[in-house]
Amino acid sequence: MTRIAIIHYSATGNVFELAKALADGARDAGADVRLCRVPELAPAEAIAQNPRWSAHLQRMETAEPVQVATIADLEWADGIALGSPTRFGGPAAQLKLFLDQAGGLWSKGVLAKKVVTAFTASSTSHGGLESTILATLNLAYHWGALIMPLGYGDPVVAKVTGNPYGASWVSRKGSVPDHDAVSAGRAQGLRLAKIASAIASVQ
Template sequence: MTGTTGAADAVTTPKVAVVFYSATGNVAALAEAVAEGARKEGAEVRVRPVPELAPPQAIASNPRWQTWVDTNPYEQPATLDDLDWADGIALGSPTRFGGPAGQLKEFLDTTGGLWAKGKLIDKVGTAFTSSSTKHGGLESTILAMNNVFYHWGSIVLPLGYSDPAVMESGNPYGGSFVSRKSAAPDEEALAACRVQGARLARISRYVAAGRAGDLE
């Protein structure tokens, strides 16, 4: 260690950004569970949805989608500043043909400036998702979001079988939920996301403390 111990010890509050797209509120519920877990580990958390980009006629074709757009409780959309600010980043999206929704992807495609400046290197990243079918691409969607972390130079953090709650959900890649008949996330899925958020906050604290102390 070339820096001072005091500098590392000062990093006691990790900063976590939960950035997501939700069409009907299910992914938003998972995002809030991730945020809850992170806060219980002492993190400062920002929960930020990316903007809706779908045309009005597409939204109107699904009553639940229209209701979510009309009643969206989030006032602040995700910005690049949220990513720059954070020590740990959780990305969430419903699965769309085995990958993340275009709304989230478009936001991520604007991060080139941060990437070019090395601002996203050594951030801790994790991902979560929801689909309407059991084999609708849960793992592939999470892996696709993780690909962004690889390009950023971030540290990819899986959920892993890190808690008994995950043994119930059965997905070590990241928090996930299968929404049959438009069901809202159940306690099993929410519990796994809380574990994921707590794990993200905990590991982000370790990494941020190491960076503050200039560990070698």
């Protein structure tokens, strides 16, 4: 069974909804999926100032529990999807700190066998969706991993969302990712599982 890790950070829930869509898509392809969140690093006082932030954290801890990612999840996976909100045009520090702990796996060459893809949400359509995905995936060059774009293969990307870099949501449009954004996420998860399966078979 192909192993897919969807590892994400989400403060207010948008990226989490995309993460779930990718997980569903990977499961559609028959993959064994781990949907994980990276640890929150922000001080409690900062989180408490934003009701959506504290509500989402509570949701992931209690109402809809999401496993906290460990470096072992990176080693386990054939395919890895990395999700983060756009933060000043790049990924959040929470995701970056988690990934900065992958040096041990990198030095053993383990990460060179992986297929990696990325997804994001930003407030505005020109607020840095593509730059966040590109910046998130810089690490794949160092890992020697294969970068998988979403591409235009799925009709919802070609005709509606129009972002071949990865699933994305412009959160100013609504309180949660809409049907098209979720469909793009699902297509990305499905594609990741299929490609990771093919790559794993030739390792």
